[in-house]
Amino acid sequence: MNIQALINDKVSQALEAAGAPAGSPAAVRQSAKAQFGDYQANGVMGVAKKLGMNPREFAQKVIDCLQLDGIAEKVEIAGPGFINIFLDKAWLAARGEEALASDRLAVDTDEAQTIVVDYSAPNVAKEMHVGHLRSTIIGDAVVRTLEFLGHNVIRANHLGDWGTQFGMLIANMERKEKEGSDVSMNISDLEGFYRESKVLYDEDEEFGVTARNFVVRLQSGDEYCLEKWRQLVAITLKQNQRNYDRLSVSLTDDNVMGESMYNDMLAPVVADLKQKGLAVESDGATVVFLDEYKNKDGEPMGVIIQKRDGGYLYTTTDIACAKYRYEQLHADRVLYFIDSRQHQHLMMAWSIVRKAGYVPEEVSLEHHAFGMMLGKDGRPFKTRAGGTVRLADLLDEAEERANQLIEAKNPELSAEEKAKIATTVAMAAVKYSDLSKHRTTDYIFDWDNMLAFEGNTAPYMQYAYTRVASIFKRANVELKDLTAPIVINDEKEQALLSKLLQFEEAVQSVAREGQPHLMCTYLFELAGLFSSFYEACPILNAEEAVKQSRLKLALLTANTIKKGLDLLGIETLERM
Ligand SMILES: NC(=[NH2+])NCCC[C@H](N)C(=O)O
Incomplete structure (x- = not known):
C-alpha cells in the first residue's frame, strides 16, 4: 500500500x-x-x-x-x-503484518503501461567503455523497478550499428582478405582494427574512395557488405554480453534494436517532413528549422536530416526511432538513459517528432540524462596512460580489490566462498556507487570509497542485510513460528516500521523519476534506523511476545533490503 x-x-x-x-x-x-x-x-x-x-x-x-x-x-x-x-501504531502494525506475509512486500502494482527503455547503447566495433556503464546500470535498475510494478517493459538497446564508419571497416576487411591475413578477430583486435581502418581512411586516398563506395553499397542492401557488417555486429555483441552477464544486467541479443533497424524508415520520414512543410532544402541538404532554438545571430537553428551526399544522420534515426516506438511498439512512455551531452540532440529530434505528429503529447518522451564519470582528480575518468578505460578492465580491477578486502576480512573462509563473496561485492560496489549518486551530476569514481564498509556503499548495504539475516540464524526461527503479532511500544520500533512501510513510495519515486539513487537513499536510511532500533531494543533476550514482534520487524527489514537491492540489480549474501 x-x-x-x-x-x-x-x-x-x-x-x-x-x-x-x-x-x-x-x-x-x-x-x-x-x-x-x-x-x-x-x-x-x-x-x-x-x-x-x-x-x-x-x-x-x-x-x-x-x-x-x-x-x-x-x-x-x-x-x-x-x-x-x-x-496509528496498531494500524502500522497491521500494515507490517501484510508486508511480511507478501512476497512483494504488499507493494501494489500499477495499471500496466507499455514502457520502452532505451539504455546501454554501445557502438559496434568499439569496446564498451565506462561511459556506457552508467547508462547500462541505471537503465537496468529502472527496468527492474518498472517490471516489479507490473509494467510491460521493452528493453531497447539502441546499438550504434549503422553509419559511415562501416565503409572503412568493410574496406579494411576486404584488404586483409586480399592480403590473405586472418580476419576472424575478437573485439580487442576490433578496437585496434577500428583505429587501423581510421588511419587508412584518413591517409590513403584510394582506400577512402573504396570505403565511401562500401557505405553506399551497404546502405542499398548489398549482400557482400551486409555479410561483413553482420560479422562485425556479432563479434561486438558477444563481447558486450560478457559485460552484461558479469554485471547481471538483464540485456541479451534479443533486446538489440540498433540504429540499422530504422534504415528503411529514413527516406520516407524525410519525404514526409518535406511534404508537411517542416523540412526544406538548404545548401543541397535537407534541413528542419526550429524557431525555439536560436543561433548566435538570433535565427532559428537548423537540424540537418539529410546531407548533400544523401546520407542520413543520427538525428534522422532518432526521429524515426521515436515514431517506431509509438506506432509499432505502442509505447505509453519512452525513457532514454543517455548522457547529458546529447540533451539538445534529443530535444531537437523530439521537437520535430511532435511537430510532425509522429508521437502524441500524452506519450511522454523522457531524457533521463546523466553526467560524466570522473576520476578522483575531477577530470574525465581515464587510464594512467590517458586512454579510455575498458569496462572489462574496470570490472577486473574491482574484483581484484574486493578479493584483497575479503582476504583481509575473512581469511578463514574457503577459497571458493571468498571468490564468490568478492565477485558479488565487486560488481555491487561498481553498480551501487553509480546508482547511489544523483544521476544528473558528474560522478567521481573512487575505489576506496565504493568498497568501504561505512557510508552509503554496496558493502555497507550488503553487510546490513547479512547482519539482519544472521539474527534469524541465531534465533533459529521461521516466519511461521512467529505467532505473536507486531506490537509497537518503543519509538525506535515505530520509526523503523514507519520507514519499512515507505518502501512502496521509494519504488514509485524511482519509477516516476528514473532516479535509482532515491532507492539507495531509502535503503541507507532504513539500515540506519534498523541499527538504532537494534541498539535500543534487544531482540533475542526480550520476553517471548516482544521477541517475536521484534523478530518480525527484523525479518521485514531483511526482506525489504533484499528486495530493494534486487530492484537495483544488486545481489545479497547470506554470509560475508
Ligand atoms: N536513441 C539513442 N540515441 N540512444 C543512445 C545511443 C548512444 C550512442 N550509441 C552513444 O554511444 O553515444
Whole structure:
C-alpha cells in the first residue's frame, strides 16, 4: 500500500469538503522529522490564500473534515498552517503484518503501461567503455523497478550499428582478405582494427574512395557488405554480453534494436517532413528549422536530416526511432538513459517528432540524462596512460580489490566462498556507487570509497542485510513460528516500521523519476534506523511476545533490503 497516496487522497477529500476548489493540491509529503509526524500536508496554506482565509483557521476546517479514523492517532496544525499526521501504531502494525506475509512486500502494482527503455547503447566495433556503464546500470535498475510494478517493459538497446564508419571497416576487411591475413578477430583486435581502418581512411586516398563506395553499397542492401557488417555486429555483441552477464544486467541479443533497424524508415520520414512543410532544402541538404532554438545571430537553428551526399544522420534515426516506438511498439512512455551531452540532440529530434505528429503529447518522451564519470582528480575518468578505460578492465580491477578486502576480512573462509563473496561485492560496489549518486551530476569514481564498509556503499548495504539475516540464524526461527503479532511500544520500533512501510513510495519515486539513487537513499536510511532500533531494543533476550514482534520487524527489514537491492540489480549474501 502506498501510504503517502492514501493520505494525500484523504486530505484532498477533506480540502474539498472544507470548501477548496476541486483538484486543489494536498501536497502530502513524508515528514522530515519525527516531531512533525509521519506525513505532512503542505497544500492547505496555498488554498487558504486563494480563498482569502486565515491559513490556520482553514487548516482546522480541513482537519474537521479529515477522515483518518483508525489510520492516524493524532493530527496537528503546525506553523503557518501545515498539517502534521501521526499514524496509528496498531494500524502500522497491521500494515507490517501484510508486508511480511507478501512476497512483494504488499507493494501494489500499477495499471500496466507499455514502457520502452532505451539504455546501454554501445557502438559496434568499439569496446564498451565506462561511459556506457552508467547508462547500462541505471537503465537496468529502472527496468527492474518498472517490471516489479507490473509494467510491460521493452528493453531497447539502441546499438550504434549503422553509419559511415562501416565503409572503412568493410574496406579494411576486404584488404586483409586480399592480403590473405586472418580476419576472424575478437573485439580487442576490433578496437585496434577500428583505429587501423581510421588511419587508412584518413591517409590513403584510394582506400577512402573504396570505403565511401562500401557505405553506399551497404546502405542499398548489398549482400557482400551486409555479410561483413553482420560479422562485425556479432563479434561486438558477444563481447558486450560478457559485460552484461558479469554485471547481471538483464540485456541479451534479443533486446538489440540498433540504429540499422530504422534504415528503411529514413527516406520516407524525410519525404514526409518535406511534404508537411517542416523540412526544406538548404545548401543541397535537407534541413528542419526550429524557431525555439536560436543561433548566435538570433535565427532559428537548423537540424540537418539529410546531407548533400544523401546520407542520413543520427538525428534522422532518432526521429524515426521515436515514431517506431509509438506506432509499432505502442509505447505509453519512452525513457532514454543517455548522457547529458546529447540533451539538445534529443530535444531537437523530439521537437520535430511532435511537430510532425509522429508521437502524441500524452506519450511522454523522457531524457533521463546523466553526467560524466570522473576520476578522483575531477577530470574525465581515464587510464594512467590517458586512454579510455575498458569496462572489462574496470570490472577486473574491482574484483581484484574486493578479493584483497575479503582476504583481509575473512581469511578463514574457503577459497571458493571468498571468490564468490568478492565477485558479488565487486560488481555491487561498481553498480551501487553509480546508482547511489544523483544521476544528473558528474560522478567521481573512487575505489576506496565504493568498497568501504561505512557510508552509503554496496558493502555497507550488503553487510546490513547479512547482519539482519544472521539474527534469524541465531534465533533459529521461521516466519511461521512467529505467532505473536507486531506490537509497537518503543519509538525506535515505530520509526523503523514507519520507514519499512515507505518502501512502496521509494519504488514509485524511482519509477516516476528514473532516479535509482532515491532507492539507495531509502535503503541507507532504513539500515540506519534498523541499527538504532537494534541498539535500543534487544531482540533475542526480550520476553517471548516482544521477541517475536521484534523478530518480525527484523525479518521485514531483511526482506525489504533484499528486495530493494534486487530492484537495483544488486545481489545479497547470506554470509560475508
Ligand atoms: N536513441 C539513442 N540515441 N540512444 C543512445 C545511443 C548512444 C550512442 N550509441 C552513444 O554511444 O553515444
